[in-house]
Amino acid sequence: MTQMEACTASLDPWLAHTVRIVDITDEIADVATYHLEFVESVIGKSFTFRPGQFNMLYLPGVGEAAISISSDPAQRGTLDHTVRVAGNVTGELARAGDGATFGLRGPFGSAWPIEEALDGDVVIVTGGIGLAPLRPAIYELLNRKNEFRQLTLLYGARNPFGMLYTDEYDGWRNRGLDVNTTVDRASPGWDGNVGVVPQLLDRMPLSDPANTTVMCCGPEVMMWYTARSALGRGIPPERIWISLERNMNCAIGLCGHCQFGPTFVCKDGPVLRYDRVASLLRVEGF
Amino acid sequence: MTESSLNEPTLGEQLATLQFTAVLPEGVRDALAEIAMERCFAAGQFLCRESESTPELFLIAAGHVGLDMLVPGRGQVRVLTLGPGEVLAWSAVVGNHGATATGVATDDVRAIVFPDDALLNLCQTDHDVGYLVMRELAKAISRRLVATRLQSLDLFEEQSPS
Amino acid sequence: MNPETTETESAFLPKSELQSLITLLADDGYQVVGPTIDQEAIVYDEITSVDQLPRGWTDRQEAAKYRLERRDDDALFGFVVGPHSWKKYLFPPLTTVASAQKTESGWQMQTPEPDTTKYAFLGVRACELAAIAIQDRVFTGGPYVDPVYNARRTNAFIIAVNCAQAASTCFCTSMNTGPKCSSGFDLALTELDDGFEVESGSDAGTAILDRLTTQLLTAEHTKRAAAARQRAVDQQTKQLNTDGIRDLLLGNLDHSRWKDVGDICLGCTNCTMVCPTCFCSSVEEVSDLANENVERQRHWDSCFNLSFSSMSHGTTRNTIASRYRQWLTHKLGSWEDQFGTSGCVGCGRCITWCPVGIDLTEEVAAIRGDTAAATSGGAA
Numbered sequence: 001m002t003q004m005e006a007c008t009a010s011l012d013p014w015l016a017h018t019v020r021i022v023d024i025t026d027e028i029a030d031v032a033t034y035h036l037e038f039v040e041s042v043i044g045k046s047f048t049f050r051p052g053q054f055n056m057l058y059l060p061g062v063g064e065a066a067i068s069i070s071s072d073p074a075q076r077g078t079l080d081h082t083v084r085v086a087g088n089v090t091g092e093l094a095r096a097g098d099g100a101t102f103g104l105r106g107p108f109g110s111a112w113p114i115e116e117a118l119d120g121d122v123v124i125v126t127g128g129i130g131l132a133p134l135r136p137a138i139y140e141l142l143n144r145k146n147e148f149r150q151l152t153l154l155y156g157a158r159n160p161f162g163m164l165y166t167d168e169y170d171g172w173r174n175r176g177l178d179v180n181t182t183v184d185r186a187s188p189g190w191d192g193n194v195g196v197v198p199q200l201l202d203r204m205p206l207s208d209p210a211n212t213t214v215m216c217c218g219p220e221v222m223m224w225y226t227a228r229s230a231l232g233r234g235i236p237p238e239r240i241w242i243s244l245e246r247n248m249n250c251a252i253g254l255c256g257h258c259q260f261g262p263t264f265v266c267k268d269g270p271v272l273r274y275d276r277v278a279s280l281l282r283v284e285g286f
Numbered sequence: 287m288t289e290s291s292l293n294e295p296t297l298g299e300q301l302a303t304l305q306f307t308a309v310l311p312e313g314v315r316d317a318l319a320e321i322a323m324e325r326c327f328a329a330g331q332f333l334c335r336e337s338e339s340t341p342e343l344f345l346i347a348a349g350h351v352g353l354d355m356l357v358p359g360r361g362q363v364r365v366l367t368l369g370p371g372e373v374l375a376w377s378a379v380v381g382n383h384g385a386t387a388t389g390v391a392t393d394d395v396r397a398i399v400f401p402d403d404a405l406l407n408l409c410q411t412d413h414d415v416g417y418l419v420m421r422e423l424a425k426a427i428s429r430r431l432v433a434t435r436l437q438s439l440d441l442f443e444e445q446s447p448s
Numbered sequence: 449m450n451p452e453t454t455e456t457e458s459a460f461l462p463k464s465e466l467q468s469l470i471t472l473l474a475d476d477g478y479q480v481v482g483p484t485i486d487q488e489a490i491v492y493d494e495i496t497s498v499d500q501l502p503r504g505w506t507d508r509q510e511a512a513k514y515r516l517e518r519r520d521d522d523a524l525f526g527f528v529v530g531p532h533s534w535k536k537y538l539f540p541p542l543t544t545v546a547s548a549q550k551t552e553s554g555w556q557m558q559t560p561e562p563d564t565t566k567y568a569f570l571g572v573r574a575c576e577l578a579a580i581a582i583q584d585r586v587f588t589g590g591p592y593v594d595p596v597y598n599a600r601r602t603n604a605f606i607i608a609v610n611c612a613q614a615a616s617t618c619f620c621t622s623m624n625t626g627p628k629c630s631s632g633f634d635l636a637l638t639e640l641d642d643g644f645e646v647e648s649g650s651d652a653g654t655a656i657l658d659r660l661t662t663q664l665l666t667a668e669h670t671k672r673a674a675a676a677r678q679r680a681v682d683q684q685t686k687q688l689n690t691d692g693i694r695d696l697l698l699g700n701l702d703h704s705r706w707k708d709v710g711d712i713c714l715g716c717t718n719c720t721m722v723c724p725t726c727f728c729s730s731v732e733e734v735s736d737l738a739n740e741n742v743e744r745q746r747h748w749d750s751c752f753n754l755s756f757s758s759m760s761h762g763t764t765r766n767t768i769a770s771r772y773r774q775w776l777t778h779k780l781g782s783w784e785d786q787f788g789t790s791g792c793v794g795c796g797r798c799i800t801w802c803p804v805g806i807d808l809t810e811e812v813a814a815i816r817g818d819t820a821a822a823t824s825g826g827a828a
Contacts, residue, residue, distance in 0.1 A: 013592045013594075014559050015558070018556060039553070060555050060557075060739070060742040061548075086760035087760050101553075103555060127441070157442055158442035158443065184442065185437070186365075188361075190364070193367040194364045196437055198436065199433045200369075203371045219441040222436070222441055246764065247758055249729075254587065255728060256727060257728070257749075259774075262782035262785035280701075283701045285764065285769075286770065
């Protein structure tokens with residue numbers, strides 16, 4: 001929690017800092033990564049975040065959107081956010097170009113359990129745009145490769161055109177991440193795996209399930225069945241972590257929007273231990 | 287293509303580690319090992335053909351098999367990829383006529399093959415074995431069904447902005 | 449806030465001195481807020497004179513019913529609680545939390561200067577003291593402190609009033625929040641025919657009391673005050689069984705009662721507006737025509753609103769039943785996990801102001817399987 005206090009968020013929770021778009025990378029359809037820098041360099045120098053945390057990107061006059069940070073926490077260059085157009089704020093952002101300025105509040109939220117996964121295997125299971133909030137975790141795990149054992153990525157998409165960051169996979173493989181991709185639907189020319197990620201988790205070799213940590217982000221149904229597969233493989237429920245998404249308005253646990261039972265997804269989450277929320281996940285409309 | 291097994295685990299030892307047979311009692315696994323044989327397929331070779339009879343049940347021990355269905359106008363469409371521990375070509379075992387997909391090796395595949403007549407005979411003469419084998423087959427089909435349902439839910443469908 | 453002092457001062461304040469209290473606080477820079485009649489209800493508003501208090505009026509409340517009636521005496525505080533609560537001032541219904549301007553070097557954002565308004569709340573009931581304590585935890589007890597609430601709360605002076613009666617909708621005794629005011633106030637008054645038993649609850653309260661012309665509190669005063677407060681206890685009829693209520697509600701998320709109440713509930717949000725602990729809000733953009741000067745305005749919102757749980761791919765709680773369930777399971781259940789207490793203080797406002805008369809004590813009883821209470825109909 002002290003890293004959160006290092007930024008101004010807890011001191012002045014409604015104050016947004018000005019950021020500028022340095023570059024925009026078009027990813028897949030309707031998805032782009034915005035490479036941002038703080039206009040005030042003193043803010044940029046003191047801004048730190050942990051993998052899994054998010055910022056509120058503020059487009060004045062339009063509103064805020066909660067976007068996970070998708071860059072490497074250790075690199076001091078730009079702060080990257082991979083954004084899919086899904087509403088007014090993200091739609092307005094998609095019309096912005098290099099040099100445009102807007103506001104940023106953060107970082108907020110809980111982080112992927114890097115420390116809890118030490119000395120064990122890590123399986124990252126994700127799909128579609130869910131890879132974005134896990135990419136910082138991948139970077140950190142690879143930066144600290146010696147502190148973990150087998151690192152595996154299971155990544156699913158609707159089709160081959162729905163995969164993020166494809167040009168990074170070989171680099172990750174070279175650094176020691178076993179990258180496995182799959183699609184729901186093959187397109188002509190796809191010779192990779194066809195099927196859903198829980199199926200990959202069902203059959204991958206696990207040398208030590210009791211010491212394996214699963215970090216999962218994607219549609220709730222996907223996360224539910226991934227957890228089911230993980231439990232079936234003998235991975236303990238307290239080592240399965242998911243990331244939830246809810247309507248977020250304040251990001252500081254005060255507006256009430258993002259509640260999921262007792263959990264404020266913005267403040268207690270978005271990264272949550274599976275066993276702490278499992279009983280509520282399948283309650284319709286909760 | 288048939289190759290004799292190299293200095294590798296015995297069939298019984300392999301069945302102990304593969305998902306389809308791992309939870310069966312050792313005696314049942316031994317009985318299955320008795321009637322089974324290993325077969326290898328190079329990438330591109332077929333294990334079974336859609337609509338054709340399937341005289342053998344395959345349990346993948348290594349490598350991956352793509353399941354394709356012929357859709358006129360689209361050609362062979364891959365609907366699923368199977369890997370170690372998964373079974374295919376159960377049509378005849380469950381009493382259906384003809385495979386519902388073509389199984390083609392996508393890399394070097396080592397499969398444990400159970401001839402249907404020997405497998406059904408084993409199940410028929412020893413109903414305890416038969417019950418356990420069929421239950422594992424039902425579980426495998428159930429897992430396949432859940433996976434297929436998740437695919438058809440189209441969870442990553444792109445949403446257009448409201 | 450208002451720390452409990454080890455020494456409390458008690459005295460008798462003649463009725464004529466109440467105006468002195470109001471005037472003294474106003475001269476000290478406080479905006480005095482108290483009960484007053486508006487649109488046939490007793491609401492809270494800024495007052496300067498005792499004459500603005502609802503002298504000789506009382507309230508009659510039932511599920512979906514509120515009306516004022518003349519008393520046969522001149523009591524200044526002879527009623528319980530109306531549609532307003534003190535969150536109107538501590539957690540204002542509309543407030544600016546930030547602003548942005550487009551400058552040559554890009555968008556610049558600011559947050560407002562801390563609010564220096566000092567409010568003196570006259571007439572805070574025990575249930576409301578509990579509600580304020582609950583909202584203190586919500587807005588200032590977590591990792592993020594709300595600056596607006598914090599500023600208003602720090603500067604507030606609280607004059608509590610002990611209830612001498614109860615409405616049929618009151619159930620503070622079930623929630624252990626009243627009717628007696630025991631802490632969280634600067635001064636506490638119990639109204640008698642000729643004046644008030646007044647007790648200070650803080651150094652600030654004692655300081656104000658010392659500047660008023662008071663008389664010694666006699667045994668007679670004390671006896672009459674105790675009797676008045678006892679009337680509030682005796683008149684309470686409504687009850688809520690809170691045994692294991694958190695697990696009861698969170699363990700019955702599939703109960704058919706949710707559908708039943710969902711069929712009746714209008715989703716009108718009245719309950720959340722009048723509830724003294726409800727804290728949901730939304731921040732919206734208010735900009736000038738050129739979109740170069742923007743204010744971020746926070747306004748009260750409600751979990752009963754459809755858009756409250758909407759995301760791009762759909763709305764999580766898209767039935768009224770699921771939204772009612774959210775409200776009740778939060779208020780009486782998950783609030784305990786979040787803040788360590790119940791979210792309900794037993795003030796009964798949600799019952800009175802529900803246009804279709806939903807009574808949460810009956811909803812809980814129904815889920816608990818206590819059909820006797822559930823079939824007895826609305827409040828007496």
